[in-house]
Amino acid sequence: MENGFTGRVASVGTSQYTAPVAHDTVVVVSDAHLGPASEAATAAFLRFLDAVPDLGRHLVINGDLFEFWFEYATVIPRHAFPVLAALERVRRAGVALTLTGGNHDRWGGAFWRMELGAAFHPAGTSLTLAGRRALVLHGDGVAEQRRSARLLHAVTRWAPTATLFRWLHPDVGIRLVGLLSGALAADTRDPAAIERAAGAQAAWAQAFLAAHPDVDLLVLGHTHRPALEAAGAARWYLNPGAWFDGGCHAVVTADGPELRKFG
Secondary structure (H helix, E strand, O other): OEOOEOOOEEEEOHHHOOOOOOOOOEEEEOOOOEOOOOHHHHHHHHHHHHHHHHOOOEEEEEOOOEOOOEOOOOOOOHHHHHHHHHHHHHHHOOOEEEEEOOOOOOEOOHHHHHHHOOEEEOOOEEEEEOOEEEEEOOOOOOOOOOHHHHHHHHHHHOHHHHHHHHOOOHHHHHHHHHHHHHHHOHHHHOHHHHHHHHHHHHHHHHHHHHHOOOOOEEEOOOOOOOEEEEOOOOOEEEEOOOOOOOOEEEEEEOOEEEEEEEO
């Protein structure tokens, strides 16, 4: 046990991404929460994206890439442009891109496929990762401990919410979300609450894997706590942790998943 999670952990930097990687190696990252107030995190994430083609052949971003994302018909949030441009470079390097929606950026759509050649799944998806049958979910709504989190989960999944939000001017809508996000996330600074949420999620994951023997790898995010727990022979629950917490991510190979940090 180390820092609240179990499993193999490596600390890596760009200089180590030099050896050829297997064609089925997968990079998994979650909860970067990039936005106007996270310039340092964005800069680090851009360096990470530059390294991805030397690390894996498939990049899975499991929700909350941005602090907020909404797919308008004709505009994109300007703060997202550098990351989107970097993702296009990753795709042009031959890396497959898969994104799932999180409670902060579930309102995506055809933009990802048409502009970036990426697959986008607002509610999670089943994938084959390094030859393993995987279920990838962001994790919000699975085992929420906080009232604000349950509220945010319900609001983002309520179909009329996106329709109503679209009527707001982007400048107004994005500013409104920034104000609400700060209020709703106020209690996420409580370490005890976060640990309870991570424990509840891990218990849910183990129960899910016990009930679904056809799933080899369950990938979750959302709690901002890295986890790698065995659930039998060659079966795991994986949470890569929050990117903003020291570059947390994971790599999945034929040998199994591994927790890493970038920097």
